[in-house]
Amino acid sequence: xxxxxxxxxxxxxxxxxxxxxxxWAVPVLVLGQFALLAIVPVAIALVGALRHxxxxxxxxxxxxxxxxxxxxxxxxxxxxxxxxxxxxxxxxAFVGLIGAASAALIVAILRARRR
Numbered sequence: 001x002x003x004x005x006x007x008x009x010x011x012x013x014x015x016x017x018x019x020x021x022x023x024w025a026v027p028v029l030v031l032g033q034f035a036l037l038a039i040v041p042v043a044i045a046l047v048g049a050l051r052h053x054x055x056x057x058x059x060x061x062x063x064x065x066x067x068x069x070x071x072x073x074x075x076x077x078x079x080x081x082x083x084x085x086x087x088x089x090x091x092x093a094f095v096g097l098i099g100a101a102s103a104a105l106i107v108a109i110l111r112a113r114r115r
Contacts, residue, residue: 015058015109019048023105026065030098033087035072038098042069045105055112061105068094068101 022041029038042065049062072094076086083089 014053014055014112016048016052019045019053019058019062020106020109022048023062023065023102023109026069027099027102030087030090030095035086035090038069039073042066049105053112055108057108058105058112061101061108065098065101065105068097072098 022045025041026038026045029035029041046062046066049058053059072090073086076082076089079089
């Protein structure tokens with residue numbers, strides 16, 4: 001009598017594909033002047049990393065990305081004289097920080113795959 005395994009084969013990927021794609025999409029959206037829409041991949045990266053990843057470096061990098069995105073978003077929402085869109089109101093230093101945090105998440109994902 002033969003038995004079949006119903007579990008999925010191990011592919012060696014420790015991080016869900018959605019987290020990887022989201023980490024690449026955030027700087028593209030912010031640099032492409034769609035900064036408010038970048039909240040979707042930031043949320044996907046954060047939730048996916050916290051729920052489905054065991055690597056602490058990836059979790060910390062996803063949290064860093066979420067915080068660096070949340071700061072200019074909170075400033076834009078609370079400022080009474082702000083621009084009509086987040087893309088026009090965000091300081092270039094925050095764009096650089098978001099890009100660096102996203103790069104840190106991408107590097108953490110790539111390093112986790114190599115282990």
